[in-house]
Amino acid sequence: MQNYQNKVSxxxxxxxxxxxxxxxxxSDGIPKVLLIENEKGENVINHRLPFGPFNPNxxxxxxxxxxxxxxxxxxxxxAFVEQLYTFGDRFRGIINNDDPVIPVSVGYLALISRVTxxxxxxxxxxxxxxxxxxxxxxxxxxxxxDLIIKPNLMAWIQKTKGHNSRLERRYRVEVAFGxxxxxxxxxxxxxxxxLLYETGLVAESLIDGKIPFxxxxxxxxxxxxxLYQDHRRILATALGRLRSKIRYRPVxxxxxxxxxxxxELQKVVEALxxxxxxxxxxxxxxxxxxxxxxxxxxSEKTGGRPAKLYRFRRxxxxxxxxxxxxxxxxxxxxxx
Amino acid sequence: MQNYQNKVSxxxxxxxxxxxxxxxxxSDGIPKVLLIENEKGENVINHRLPFGPFNPNxxxxxxxxxxxxxxxxxxxxxAFVEQLYTFGDRFRGIINNDDPVIPVSVGYLALISRVTxxxxxxxxxxxxxxxxxxxxxxxxxxxxxDLIIKPNLMAWIQKTKGHNSRLERRYRVEVAFGxxxxxxxxxxxxxxxxLLYETGLVAESLIDGKIPFxxxxxxxxxxxxxLYQDHRRILATALGRLRSKIRYRPVxxxxxxxxxxxxELQKVVEALxxxxxxxxxxxxxxxxxxxxxxxxxxSEKTGGRPAKLYRFRRxxxxxxxxxxxxxxxxxxxxxx
DNA sequence: AATGTTATGCTAATAATGAGCATATCTTAA
DNA sequence: TTAAGATATGCTCATTATTAGCATAACATT
Numbered sequence: 001m002q003n004y005q006n007k008v009s010x011x012x013x014x015x016x017x018x019x020x021x022x023x024x025x026x027s028d029g030i031p032k033v034l035l036i037e038n039e040k041g042e043n044v045i046n047h048r049l050p051f052g053p054f055n056p057n058x059x060x061x062x063x064x065x066x067x068x069x070x071x072x073x074x075x076x077x078x079a080f081v082e083q084l085y086t087f088g089d090r091f092r093g094i095i096n097n098d099d100p101v102i103p104v105s106v107g108y109l110a111l112i113s114r115v116t117x118x119x120x121x122x123x124x125x126x127x128x129x130x131x132x133x134x135x136x137x138x139x140x141x142x143x144x145x146d147l148i149i150k151p152n153l154m155a156w157i158q159k160t161k162g163h164n165s166r167l168e169r170r171y172r173v174e175v176a177f178g179x180x181x182x183x184x185x186x187x188x189x190x191x192x193x194x195l196l197y198e199t200g201l202v203a204e205s206l207i208d209g210k211i212p213f214x215x216x217x218x219x220x221x222x223x224x225x226x227l228y229q230d231h232r233r234i235l236a237t238a239l240g241r242l243r244s245k246i247r248y249r250p251v252x253x254x255x256x257x258x259x260x261x262x263x264e265l266q267k268v269v270e271a272l273x274x275x276x277x278x279x280x281x282x283x284x285x286x287x288x289x290x291x292x293x294x295x296x297x298x299s300e301k302t303g304g305r306p307a308k309l310y311r312f313r314r315x316x317x318x319x320x321x322x323x324x325x326x327x328x329x330x331x332x333x334x335x336x
Numbered sequence: 337m338q339n340y341q342n343k344v345s346x347x348x349x350x351x352x353x354x355x356x357x358x359x360x361x362x363s364d365g366i367p368k369v370l371l372i373e374n375e376k377g378e379n380v381i382n383h384r385l386p387f388g389p390f391n392p393n394x395x396x397x398x399x400x401x402x403x404x405x406x407x408x409x410x411x412x413x414x415a416f417v418e419q420l421y422t423f424g425d426r427f428r429g430i431i432n433n434d435d436p437v438i439p440v441s442v443g444y445l446a447l448i449s450r451v452t453x454x455x456x457x458x459x460x461x462x463x464x465x466x467x468x469x470x471x472x473x474x475x476x477x478x479x480x481x482d483l484i485i486k487p488n489l490m491a492w493i494q495k496t497k498g499h500n501s502r503l504e505r506r507y508r509v510e511v512a513f514g515x516x517x518x519x520x521x522x523x524x525x526x527x528x529x530x531l532l533y534e535t536g537l538v539a540e541s542l543i544d545g546k547i548p549f550x551x552x553x554x555x556x557x558x559x560x561x562x563l564y565q566d567h568r569r570i571l572a573t574a575l576g577r578l579r580s581k582i583r584y585r586p587v588x589x590x591x592x593x594x595x596x597x598x599x600e601l602q603k604v605v606e607a608l609x610x611x612x613x614x615x616x617x618x619x620x621x622x623x624x625x626x627x628x629x630x631x632x633x634x635s636e637k638t639g640g641r642p643a644k645l646y647r648f649r650r651x652x653x654x655x656x657x658x659x660x661x662x663x664x665x666x667x668x669x670x671x672x
Numbered sequence: 673a674a675t676g677t678t679a680t681g682c683t684a685a686t687a688a689t690g691a692g693c694a695t696a697t698c699t700t701a702a
Numbered sequence: 703t704t705a706a707g708a709t710a711t712g713c714t715c716a717t718t719a720t721t722a723g724c725a726t727a728a729c730a731t732t
Contacts, residue, residue, distance in 0.1 A: 015351055017351050089398070182655060261679085305680080598710085598711095639698080
């Protein structure tokens with residue numbers, strides 16, 4: 001049974017597996033991500049995700065290893081952890097030939113119920129939308145879309161010759177950025193980031209040498225903070241996955257305190273999805289889904305009438321095939 | 337910027353990345369998976385997925401590499417390919433200590449529009465449900481569930497001491513196998529396989545040394561064909577993913593010919609989901625989702641009234657955020 | 673007591689879903 | 703030639719969800 005293993009392993013190149021973790025939390029309605037400040041250097045890029053190599057001699061599973069790296073680099077013990085994706089074409093073919101080690105990276109998503117002190121190794125909790133300004137529609141369509149992204153994407157479409165090639169680009173852009181019939185689809189975070197990367201609208205494109213020369217320096221000031229290596233791509237994957245997952249698994253409660261008001265819950269969902277929801281319908285949704293149960297307590301923190309406090313109803317997991325916050329996806333409006 | 341890379345790479349163990357492919361197709365309403373017959377040996381296990389190591393010096397991306405391995409081992413050129421999951425704890429800690437190479441495997445899913453000749457290297461197309469007999473509910477609840485699986489799982493629950501530990505096992509079993517309120521959830525393929533593995537109900541458990549001694553040999557004859565290494569686990573992941581993906585992306589058409597009748601389409605969906613669907617509602621669903629358009633042709637192959645032939649409406653991708661076959665999940669019945 | 677603020681209850685219109693009856697159009701056997 | 707069998711297809715009705723609001727409740731502050 002070992003035959004295949006041995007046979008195919010002969011001429012192996014050295015491969016390294018990096019494990020990277022996206023830690024998500026919230027404070028004051030701001031969705032946050034844990035970043036670590038790079039050591040000083042001549043780099044433009046100052047931030048990275050917690051990460052480290054997978055060493056199976058030390059940690060039996062990759063998840064164990066992720067937990068270890070995160071603990072070492074941030075002091076945090078993770079609860080909810082989920083594998084995201086494995087990135088095998090890091091730096092898009094711009095591999096440093098001096099370095100015989102070719103890194104593959106496996107991204108993980110972890111949810112943290114509240115932000116922790118920022119300390120070890122210069123870790124900070126950064127507003128997710130500082131990295132993806134075009135993803136936050138809670139105050140209407142982000143200006144950057146019409147000002148910078150849309151015109152540049154349109155130019156990119158025109159730049160190619162050939163009817164089919166142009167059509168293909170147009171379709172990709174339309175679907176990813178919602179210039180099509182159905183409008184903005186919050187979950188397509190990765191598709192959007194990939195397009196911006198490809199069209200040279202994020203700083204990483206330059207650094208990876210994809211784009212020959214900065215056309216307008218100012219663009220990169222407004223298209224979000226660039227990260228080390230492909231970490232922003234991993235983050236985009238994480239945001240997309242989280243946005244879709246809250247709809248069919250009760251993961252949102254990993255981000256909530258033990259008890260909470262329905263409006264607090266709504267604000268968290270809105271912060272993640274980047275969209276505003278209809279308040280009355282949201283509470284009906286949550287209640288009829290059986291996701292929560294009342295406590296006898298009320299919150300004093302609200303301005304007006306005190307809000308009842310709820311807690312997560314764990315039993316819902318055995319009652320429905322895919323319990324989650326199934327709010328509608330009919331585009332973004334400013335409500336209430 | 338290279339600092340981190342170098343620093344962490346120092347004491348790397350040798351890691352191998354295997355890429356495995358799950359090729360799915362259909363013939364005569366039977367969902368099939370491509371397997372390769374192992375070379376002769378004293379093994380019990382005779383089949384494996386197409387796989388091979390990722391060598392970044394040869395193929396820039398992992399997907400490229402998967403395509404190459406599949407082409408070499410089966411002669412097939414893949415169209416639709418999607419990454420599934422990365423398995424880092426292969427053989428569950430039973431690592432052969434003579435072999436310093438610890439394999440991590442990245443699974444891929446590919447859809448093939450029709451089964452191909454079975455030839456190169458002894459590749460065969462096998463009925464998916466030969467590997468997962470408990471997953472096919474098209475003719476009612478599979479007998480194996482009540483006969484073998486349920487009693488063994490119940491015994492496994494009782495085997496542990498402590499109220500909490502027992503409750504936890506009970507919950508896992510209930511949710512995975514639908515002994516809970518909502519019944520069978522077709523998408524939880526992996527959860528079910530993992531449970532069977534853990535409880536020693538599939539042959540791989542024995543081979544990996546998880547279970548000390550076969551209690552009843554006959555069990556393993558009925559719990560499906562075991563595969564090389566963790567390939568059956570990869571297959572379970574693939575089936576679960578596919579079952580969920582057809583609901584929100586039009587991937588089902590990757591498995592269809594250019595034109596087809598609505599009933600043919602239904603049969604394919606049923607074959608994958610393992611459930612029977614309501615015929616009239618299915619066609620209403622497909623039509624109102626805008627997934628198909630009529631051709632002027634009709635099929636002669638039907639026994640009675642000739643059926644109109646349809647084709648996939650590609651434009652649907654730009655019209656809806658997540659077009660797919662959103663049939664209901666209200667459990668399985670025998671319909672029509 | 674009036675005003676502002678947030679929570680919460682409720683409704684009418686519309687859309688989606690679940691289950692099934694009825695009819696249409698073919699082939700094949702009597 | 704007709705009856706029987708087999709599908710395909712059209713349509714309905716009851717039920718449940720969803721959307722968009724209006725309206726009221728319960729607090730704090732002025």
